[in-house]
Amino acid sequence: MTTSTSLVYLIALPLFGATILLLAGRRADKWGHLLATALSASSFGVGLYQLSQMLSRPTEERAVGQKLFSWINVGTFNVDAGLLLDQLSICFVLLITGVGTLIHIYSISYMSHDENRRRFFAYLNLFIAAMLLLVLGDSYLNLYVGWEGVGLASYLLIGFWNQKPAYATASKKAFVMNRIGDMGLSFAIMIAFATLGTVSFSGVEEASHTASKAALTAIGVMLLVAATGKSAQFPLQAWLGDAMAGPTPVSALIHAATMVTAGVYLIIRSNFIFDAAPTAQLLVVIVGAITLLFGAFIGTAKDDIKKALAASTMSQIGYMILGAGLGPAGYAFAIMHLLTHGFFKAGMFLGAGSVMHGMNDQVDMRRYGALRKFMPITFITFGLGYLAIIGVPPFAGFYSKDLIIETAFNAGGVKGILLGSTALLGAAITAFYMTRVMVLTFTSKERWEENQHPHESPILMWLPMAILAIGSVTTGFLFTRGDALANWLNPVFGEHGEGHEEHLFEPIVVSGMALVAVAIGVAIAIMKYQLSEVDSVAPQNVSIFTRIARKDLMQDSFNEAVFMRPGQKLTSLLVRGDESVVDGAVRGIGRTALGAGAVLRKTQTGFARSYAALILIGAIALIAGIWVVTQ
Amino acid sequence: MNPYNYLYVSAILFTIGAVGVVVRRNAIVVFMCVELMLNAANLSFVTFSRINGTLDGQVVAFFTMVVAACEVVVGLAIIVTIYRSRRSASIDDASLLKR
Amino acid sequence: MGLEDKLPSGILLSTVEGLAGYMRKSSLWPATFGLACCAIEMMALGSAPKHDISRFGMERFSASPRQADLMIVAGRVSQKMAPVLRQIYDQMTAPKWVISMGACASSGGMFNNYAIVQGVDHIVPVDIYLPGCPPRPEQLMDAIIKLHTLIGDTKLGPNREAIIKEVELAALNAKPTIQMKGLLA
Amino acid sequence: MTTYSDPYASSRETTEGTVFSVTGGDWDSLVSEIGESKEERIIVNMGPQHPSTHGVLRLVLELEGETVTEVRTGIGYLHTGIEKNIEFRNWTQAVTFATRMDYLAPIFNETAYCLAVEKLLGITNDVPERASVIRVMMMELNRISSHMVALGTGALELGAMGPMFFAFRDREIVLDTFEEITGLRMNMAYVRPGGVSQDLPAGMTVKIRDVVKTLRKNFEDNAKLLIGNTIWMKRTEGIGYLDLAGCTTLGITGPVLRSAGLPWDLRKMQPYCGYENYEFEVITADTADVYGRFLVRMAELEQSLRIIEQAADKLDKLEGQPVMVADKKIAWPAQLALGADGLGNSLEHIREIMGTSMESLIHHFKLVTEGFRVPAGQAYAAVESPRGELAAHVVSDGGTRPYRVHFREPSFNNLQSTSAMSEGGMVADIIGAVASIDPVMGGVDR
């Protein structure tokens, strides 16, 4: 593998920024955001440089690595802290640093009134560093460090306004649920180390050819658990909605574009494991399918613009997971959808932030309406993102989502039909709720409260939105042109580049079906919200489905019933057992001892020296014993 | 001369220390006698190390020193605390264990 | 005193005497004993760059009387201070010298009253009396140099004892004050 | 049976046994009592012969570790009986005693006394202007020499050797000037009731201006040695705190008072010797600590130099005017110009009193042997000495000798603040605090 010495700068630059900003304290208030943005941008620069380097090399030498230092060196267990930049990583690197930089720029303006803006930027930089470490690590252990790092940064950022108890709780919830996923990852690493003896990607890949299926399945399932945690997939999805408590740029960066996709990255990075463990792969597909519907349903019922977008994210990541679970055929499409999604979703979140900015931090869509006139730029950029996400050609989402649906149908047999239909249904619902968002926010009638003065956001805010909008228009076309992305990524997925070629439907048919589904969804939404009156307060007498959907499909109640209650029961049982059995025994012993003590205390004088003399005599007895024995 | 002679010295010093602990009343002197015993033990360790031709004995002696230092630090702190409250450093006065 | 007293008399002793005297006079550490006006002039001798007592190796004013050789009683000695002064003198180690600096220390000066000891020689033996109120630093320097000569000529061992006997005899033979009939008789 | 004595519980014996009646205590006082456990305290005697107690001051310290909990000041080791002695001298001779009190500021002692006597005599306005100007100049020079000792020894006591030598270098310059004017370095008895004992030597003002120039340059060096030195700041800042309330309660004056922020300077508040005709500023600080006093003294040096320069200008204008009151009943009869033999009075003077006027001779004889008479009454006159308000309270029964002279000595009053400034600080802070008071034991004990 080629080595490169400048990989470390990718991580070091934002990390350096975070360190400085955190240590410098208030004195950095004046220039901290600029430094952070500059460092993030220069990291992006380094990424571009790496890309150019990579392009200049032949395909098989494109992956580069850098060994930093020898991290763990115990007996046969050697882990180097090393970085690996291959075609897969570079996609992520550019996404993270690129979108990250845009969001930095956006935040300069968005957070300008917050007195802790410097701290915010420090966390942002920290997040970027951690995320880069995640995608650049050359072993599961290094990835784990980054994994935990983004968890920490996410926790800090969600709870950024931790003065409000609700926000602090949200960040705690995210942290704890992520922890469950993290346990999965750590188990996976442990199992990998125990059975395969190595934790580096290359080592595991090599060993996966010969390893037992059971072990690989276990690793795969554990990795899936990890992925569901970080990517908010069923059943660990509940935190994402609450995570919207953080500042909007955070939602855009972390909970739309980058961190939540870490699970997808993990699964695709571990493609060799899933390829060798079909059971695990099947689970992946199931999780993806469930989540995409799950998220879509939630999305239809949410009135909070950010929560609606979050649900959408959940659903879109479901698509990616679904794609990733479809095996080699889907990897590239999952990544493609990931990238395009990164653009349009980040753009939409920023748009949502812009709307909130203009509406005094109002998040209830039922209180919006007709903002098109007041925020034209936001409307256009948001609209472009909207068109992309619902999959209208030629916008980016069309290409990526369409390909996943197609691949899903191609999975073969009943499975293929089930998955394909699910994906299709998901597309329809997506179209419905996204249109709902669009309509409620921009085109329907005004439903503002008093004293609202909607206005367009400053240039620093709309510029990133515009750039992202351009991305959401063009990327899909660019990636699919001559299968550019798929070919680019091919070396990562090794030998089995070409998958099965049997089509259930012709691609054009699938596209048509998808477009029809989208059209239906859009039509319903327009009928329901554009053409009829919308209440400015959510109506209560609605169907059971809506109610359940509003409650996030009962996910919290589910957690409570399945995990919390039994846990409490168990604990109280243990307490009772402790009190009666253990304490009883102890007390009994105590009582016996007291009785004996009452007898024995008469022999005690309390003089330390007489005790010492006794000890001495005891020692003599002991030595005399030895003396006699060795006679 | 052979290295066993060091062991004899060690044994004698240890005994003296033991007697001191029993006989002396000043808590600090008692403590010093304990230190003497530890030192005597150390001498044995070092001698054993030499006799056996490995350095393990010295390592153990090294640990003993650290433990002795800990003991002294805490012990003396206790003595000072006792002295503060009772104006006496005699261990016979601190016979509260009896009650 | 130190080991020099163990020496027998003779040429060796006189050589040692010379050497010891030279060493002693060239390293004369004063005790800080400032009392009043004269103390300031004493400090001026020690501290003013113009005078600079350190040329004689005397800049080490010794705070502890144990290490001092010379007590400069600089200023008026009150009745209340007298015992303190004597105590300090007693704490000094032999050989020790006393300069009575200024009129007040030497004779009570202008303060002939209830409060002031009329001359510090009532309390401690004085080697040099230095007049002036207060004496200028140069005068004090002169006194010190005179003391140096005195120290240089100090006898040791048997010679010293002989001199002590001689002085004592002279004192015994001197006419009692009560029998004196005027300054010259 | 053992009896217990408990401050909070008294007991009495009854037929049913011992009955305790608990009185209880104030919790706060209990806590503070516990807080002030006196178990680990030691008593240390400092002085009267100690290198850092400014002469023969005695301090009895109670220490808890390194912290001072109690300070008692012992004085009287330099009691000289000066006030008593003055009662047995005539009005003029008393000056020679007064000058020896605060031996760092002899001119101030003399001036305070003479101002009081002049007040009693009612000749305050008859004192020639030249004499007043000379007095002012001498006082300001003396202030410099006194502050130099305060700063030098203060620094030495805090362990800095250098400043001591630099300060004494400057002090020597001033003392040389004194010697040239009065014939003596210290204890000059130069100021007399009615004027000063003799006029300045010829060309003195030029020399004075030179001296001022030299001193001004030297003071910059001295300031550089200490101001800004971290250790010096640490040893002085916040040490020996005494606020304005403390100062006024204890009657403290001078730099210590001014360091607490009160611009109280007798030269401005109750001008004497024509101080109202000079341009100068009162120096204050608001830190109320050792550092503030140090700064005040440093800055006062410059003000003194300014006054001296103005005085020198005035002296040039008053060249040739008398320096003693015109009243021959009071003025010392001699002109004190040296005779041809280098001793005694000038031949002209002798010729005049011996040859031409019998009355002159008698007058001379009476004045010298007996002194002038001062009307019965009492007077109080104060000057701003380097240490604060130095005043003489003079009582006359109409005779040729004072009935009683009492001096209000600033060192004595200021020394009262020692325990307030030291208690609660560290041992080493006492040294700084005492040095900042700058007591002169000669003045305290008199």
Add this chain to the structure above:
Amino acid sequence: MTTAELLGTDPGWIIAVKAVMVFGICVVATLMAVWTERRVLAKMQLRTGPNRVGPAGLLQSLSDGVKLALKEDIIPAAADKVVFIIAPIIATSMCFMAFAVIPMTGVVNLFGHKTALQLTDLPVGVLYILAVTSIGVYGVVLAGWSSGSTYPLLGGLRSSAQVISYEVAMGLSLVAVFIYASSMSTSDIVASQHQHIWNAVVLFPSFVIYVISMVGETNRAPFDLAEAEGELVGGFHTEYSSLKFALFFLAEYVNIIAVSALATTLFLGGYHALPGLGFTEQWLGGWFTLIWFFAKVNLFFFIFMWLRGSLPRLRYDQFMKFGWKVLIPVSLIWILIVASLRVLQQEGAPRSAILAFAAGVVIIVMAMSSLVERNKEKVRSADLPLGEAPNFPVPSLPNVQSINVSGGK
């Protein structure tokens, strides 16, 4: 051949000769040091300094010593006689012993025998010096205790606490040297500096910490609290007179020379010439190295004098605070940094990583130091504090124009 092997071949008589030479050098150096100090200080204070005894007063310190020997020897009644006598002996002998491992020259020809002017070369030479000085403290503590009076006891306690605390800082500052030289032997450390660069350059923070703590360790101004004349009269030696006091005096100066010599050895390349001057073993090697050695020792001695001439004394608590809260943490952090750098180097990390690490550390240190600066708060106010009014009336400020020199209103 390493110095240790070279010294291993010394016959007994050479060792004896060298021991005498070391002793002689120490004593003569002390006499010279006392004289130099008095002269240099005098120059700093615009004075002349001793110039009467011998040429230019050179014999001044000799006459001081002889005079002290000729003085009466008092053992106070309250003193513990045996300990009172042992204390100065311990103090003096221990500081001489420290010199045994100081390499004063390179290879020299001593009476036709090739050797180096270093008594012995222990593999743990520097530790040995620490051990010996730690015994030397006994002299001070016991002197203070045995005198049986308050000031000496306070002085003894102060001085021992001071020496012990500053020995910790000193020991820690030496660790960095050990790490860089990979040895605790003095001659190895000198040799490693000769091969690379002086430790004073690479390990500058260690050097600074060492220099500060060596002043503290020897009880010299501005850290001369144990014998602070202004507070404790003479500290632990208040009750000592005559030869016993002379021994303390000697011990103090030998100690100064010993720590200076150690500083020279550990940080300034020992007896080697300044690098880059073209001095070699052949040309101006041998005995000339002794000159270099003493030139460097004198440099440190000059620092001692300079400090004494220019600084006031610290207060005890400030001094201890400085030792425990500044010097020791700083040296701990510095050791961590040095160790990390060293490991990075040995593990073959790229230069950029090392530089980045170093830069990061520098920035962190700067950030932290500026934080500390910020917390400084000035206490100033002559205003009456809130709360109870004073019992005695306080006048309102008179309407007099005044200059406030402390920067207030």
Add this chain to the structure above:
Amino acid sequence: MLTIQTPEAVMFWFLAPLSVIAALGMLLVKKAVHSALLLAWVMITLAIFYIAQDALFLGIVQIVVYTGAVMMLFLFILMLVGVDASDSLTETIPGLRPIAITAALGFGGLLVSLIGRAKLGHDAYGLTAANSEGNVQGLAQLLFSTYVWPFEVVSSLLITAALGAMVLAHHQRAVPRATQREQAIARFRGASLGSAAGLPNPGVFARHNAVDVPALLPDGSAAPNSISATLKARGDMLDSAQFELGEVDNTVTEEK
């Protein structure tokens, strides 16, 4: 195989008796400080023994740790706790001393005879081989490989002990001590200004200067608050009556 050189034997036979004598002395002397000094001497001889037995590093560390730190700590505490109190050597617990001495003799005898009988099965090896790369290096090798776990444990023990000692010896004040500044401010705002200028100093004019002698009031009686309350509480107070001037006439007559 180990052969012991003559110099070492000479050193041993010289120092071993000295160390035993010093240890005995430590047991027998009355003053605790002397005990401490003798123990320090024993420790130094042991250090020399270590060095003689090829344990150079340990020998030096013994001096640094034991003599330099531990014994210094002892001296410190001795000075804090009753500086010049000599201990009484009389036994207070009846029968303890004979038991102790007999036990000690038995213990020592048994130990010595055990050592005499002990057989190792091989001759002493000596440390030449183990120290071939240097004693320090050898020790380091062991410490940081085989014994790394105990090493870490012991280090944490040391930190815990240091913390524990600090907590134990820390003198918690019930109320924080007022600073000089606070005291100075409070002083002039209290109920009474009677002691604002400080308390009177002790001593009788020209007769006795000690701090434990109360000053005399004008009527010739002792001034109670002229000596420190601490001294009074401890009872270290002389009667100043012996310094009174009995013949002082306190009657005031009108002067004519």
